[in-house]
Amino acid sequence: MTLTDHLLARIAQDGPMSVADYMTECLLHPTQGYYSTRDPLGALGDFITAPEISQMFGELIGLSLAQAWIDQGHPNRFVLAELGPGRGTLMADILRATRSIEGFHDAADVTLLEASPILRQIQSDILNGYTPRWIETVADLPDAPLFVVANEFFDALPIRQFLRDGDGWRERLVGREGESLTYGLGAQASQVALMDRLDDTQDGDLVELCPSAIPIITVLAGRIATQGGAGLIVDYGDWHSLGDTLQAVRKHERADPLQAPGQADLTAHVDFEPLATATRAAGCAHTRLTPQGVFLERLGITARAQKLSATLGGVELDKLVSAHRRLTHPNEMGNLFKVLGLYPSYAAPPPGLES
Structure with a gap:
C-alpha cells in the first residue's frame, strides 16, 4: 500500500483531515514518510540549506x-x-x-x-x-x-489553514475525489486563536497557524x-x-x-x-x-x-x-x-x- 492509498483509506473512514495532519503523515509516517525514508539534502536530494x-x-x-x-x-x-x-x-x-x-x-x-x-x-x-x-x-x-x-x-x-468567512473561519481540509486527494473546506466556526485576525483580514483571506x-x-x-x-x-x-x-x-x-x-x-x-x-x-x-x-x-x-x-x-x-x-x-x-x-x-x- 502506498502512502496515497493509506491517506485515501483514512479519509474514507474518518473524513477529511486537516492540513496539519496531512503534513504529519507525509513527513513522518514511520515507513513511508518523507523524513523517515531518505536523505533529502544536497544536489542528489530535493533541496539545499x-x-x-x-x-x-x-x-x-x-x-x-x-x-x-x-x-x-x-x-x-x-x-x-x-x-x-x-x-x-x-x-x-x-x-x-x-x-x-x-x-x-x-x-x-x-x-x-x-x-x-x-x-x-x-x-x-x-x-x-x-x-x-x-x-x-x-x-x-x-x-x-x-x-x-x-x-x-x-x-x-x-500548519493548519483557515479561510475567513464573515465573522468566522472555515478550515481548509484534505479530502478525496475518486482516487485523488483534493482540498475542501470545513464548516464555518469561530476560532479563538484567530480572534485578533478579524481586524486585519477580510472575507476570503487565508491565515495559517x-x-x-x-x-x-x-x-x-x-x-x-x-x-x-x-x-x-x-x-x-x-x-x-x-x-x-x-x-x-x-x-x-x-x-x-x-x-x-x-x-x-x-x-x-x-x-x-x-x-x-x-x-x-x-x-x-x-x-x-x-x-x-x-x-x-x-x-x-x-x-x-x-x-x-x-x-x-x-x-x-x-x-x-x-x-x-x-x-x-x-x-x-x-x-x-x-x-x-x-x-x-x-x-x-x-x-x-x-x-
Whole structure:
C-alpha cells in the first residue's frame, strides 16, 4: 500500500483531515514518510540549506553563539543544541569554528533533536569524535544553560489553514475525489486563536497557524530566561501570516503538495510574530526580526569570504562568490530568510542582532 492509498483509506473512514495532519503523515509516517525514508539534502536530494551552501554560514553561527557564551560568563557546562540538524553540517561547522575558543568545547554538551533515523546516522558519521546525544523533544533537553540554533526547523512543522468567512473561519481540509486527494473546506466556526485576525483580514483571506511551534519556542525561551543561553531561529517567513504558503519541493523544483505524498518535502513560511509573543510570555527577551543577509554581514561574512578566496581560483573561486551572494543578496536568501534571537533579559543580544 502506498502512502496515497493509506491517506485515501483514512479519509474514507474518518473524513477529511486537516492540513496539519496531512503534513504529519507525509513527513513522518514511520515507513513511508518523507523524513523517515531518505536523505533529502544536497544536489542528489530535493533541496539545499544554508549550511550545505557554504561553511561560512555555520562558522558565523558558531562564533555568534560562542561570543554569547563568553558574554554570559562562559558557564562551565552548557547545552549546545540544534533542532532539525539535517546531515550535521551546521553543527560540524559550528564546532570547527569554535575549536580555538578556550573552554567552549569542554563545557559543551552537544545535543541534536532529530526525528529521522537515516539523518541521525549521517549526523553520527559527520560528528564522529564529538559524542553528540540525540533527543526526541525539546522537553528532553539537558538541564543547563542553553545555546541553541534552529535553521529551517520551524518551517517543517505542520500548519493548519483557515479561510475567513464573515465573522468566522472555515478550515481548509484534505479530502478525496475518486482516487485523488483534493482540498475542501470545513464548516464555518469561530476560532479563538484567530480572534485578533478579524481586524486585519477580510472575507476570503487565508491565515495559517502552527500549533506545535508555540510549545517548542516556549520551552526554549523558558530555559534561556531562567538558566541563561541564547537562541538563533533562522527560517524563511515574516512577521505576520497572510495567504497560502504551503509548498512542496521535489528534485529542487516546486511540486503540487497533494501529488506523490511522502515523495516531496512540505514546508510553510514561518509566522515569527507568535514565536516572539510566546518568547516574551516565557519571560525571555528577543531581538528584532533581522534579514539573514544583514545578520551575516554584521558577523563579517564578506571578510571571511575574502580570506577564503585568497587561496582559491577558477571554479572554486566562482563557487565561493556564488555562495556568498546566495546567502546574503536581497534577491536570494538574504531577505527571504529571517533571524530571531532569544536571550535572557539581563544579557546582551546574540552578536549580529539588535534588541
